[in-house]
Amino acid sequence: MKKRLCILLLAGALVLSSTGCGRSSSASAGYSKAVEPEMYDSYDGAESAQMVSYAEDAEYEGSTGTGGSTGTETENATNSNRKLIRDMSLSVETKEYDSLIKNLTSQIGALGGYVEYMDVQNNSLNSGRSSRNASLTARIPAAKLDTFVNNIGEVTNITNRTESVRDVTLSYVDIESHKNMLIAERDRLMEYLEQAETVEDMMAIEDHLTDIRYQIDSMESQLRTYDNQVDYSTVNIYINEVIEYTPVTDPEEEKTAWQRMGEGFVRSFKDVVYDVKEFFIDLVIDLPYIILFLVKLAIVLIIIRLVILSNKRLRNWYNGKKEELKAYRAEKKAAKAQKKAAKAADKEENIK
Numbered sequence: 126m127k128k129r130l131c132i133l134l135l136a137g138a139l140v141l142s143s144t145g146c147g148r149s150s151s152a153s154a155g156y157s158k159a160v161e162p163e164m165y166d167s168y169d170g171a172e173s174a175q176m177v178s179y180a181e182d183a184e185y186e187g188s189t190g191t192g193g194s195t196g197t198e199t200e201n202a203t204n205s206n207r208k209l210i211r212d213m214s215l216s217v218e219t220k221e222y223d224s225l226i227k228n229l230t231s232q233i234g235a236l237g238g239y240v241e242y243m244d245v246q247n248n249s250l251n252s253g254r255s256s257r258n259a260s261l262t263a264r265i266p267a268a269k270l271d272t273f274v275n276n277i278g279e280v281t282n283i284t285n286r287t288e289s290v291r292d293v294t295l296s297y298v299d300i301e302s303h304k305n306m307l308i309a310e311r312d313r314l315m316e317y318l319e320q321a322e323t324v325e326d327m328m329a330i331e332d333h334l335t336d337i338r339y340q341i342d343s344m345e346s347q348l349r350t351y352d353n354q355v356d357y358s359t360v361n362i363y364i365n366e367v368i369e370y371t372p373v374t375d376p377e378e379e380k381t382a383w384q385r386m387g388e389g390f391v392r393s394f395k396d397v398v399y400d401v402k403e404f405f406i407d408l409v410i411d412l413p414y415i416i417l418f419l420v421k422l423a424i425v426l427i428i429i430r431l432v433i434l435s436n437k438r439l440r441n442w443y444n445g446k447k448e449e450l451k452a453y454r455a456e457k458k459a460a461k462a463q464k465k466a467a468k469a470a471d472k473e474e475n476i477k
Contacts, residue, residue, distance in 0.1 A: 208294045208351060211267055211358040216285035217277060222257050222366040225280065229261065229362070236273055238265040238357065256366035264357040273360070282370040297351050304344040311337045368399070 219225045226245060233240055242262035265273050277283070314334050321327045372388075380388075408415075 206294075207292060208297045208355050209267075210291040210293060210351075210354045211270060212289045212291075212360075213270070213274070213358065214285075214287040214361040214363075215274070215277065215283060216363045216365075217281035217283050218365050218367045218370055219281045220367065220370075221280075222259075222364070225364065226259060228280065229263075229277075232273070232276060233263050233265065236265060236269045238263055238269075238273075240264075241359075256368075258366065259364040261362045261364070263360045263362065265360055267356060267358045270358045270360070277362070281364075284371055293351055293355070297348065300344050300347055300351075304341055304348070307337050307341050307344070311341065369395070 230240060240261065241264050243259070244261075245259040246257050263273075274286075311334060314330050314337070318327060318330045318334070321330060
């Protein structure tokens, strides 16, 4: 029994190691042929012969591509059905901000795509050069990506375009090959599970089946992710609302100094006209605030004037009171001195 359990554990280790990169399906089949007959040495000759025959069939199937892919099949798959992931980023300008947002969402749905993320700034258009903006991430069917980009170019001004293409064909084929190999191993272990005689054997096989199922699910998840990225391209769109489109120069076109000066003068003149127009527009828009400010300023000036006048009258009153007090003290002092002098005169008369 211990020998059988050790053999089962060895078989499980070989099954798990068969999923590493660079493992071929023929190696897995070799493991089946060399080890599996020993796993059930307690079976009769007919059962052992049947298992050896099954192992040989599995080895043959693995070598022909049932449990894996040969080099020829991999090369054919790579050439005929490449797995390309296209991602794109666009920076665009528009004069019709509201209508563009609506048209983009409707166009994405019409092409069979969907909006994965959207951030729209719907604040009103401010004066000056500031404007509204939005960012949008769309998933577009790869076959209709060029059509979608061309449609955007017709209604906006594309200022920046970045595109990347990733070829995941080899990774996809490799994962799919390993998945098929694991499926073959799973099927064989299921047959051995039906033929197991002891609980220990059944538990060991179940443990290996659990590991294999987990790996199969993980690989299927990777394949679904690849399929989604291949079938639907990711497009990141950054939208800016502008008054005038930014000139897009042709790199092959060389302009003379006079052309550059002329275009620069026209652009500067337009900027000056725009600034003057915006100044008067802002003046009219802010006129109520200007009037309110002037009213408040007038009230403050009046209050300051009244305070100054009040302080002047207060000073005059104070100065008057001060003079009166001074005169009163002087009179009192003079009366006191006169009284003292009279008393001194009376005293002299009494002495005589």
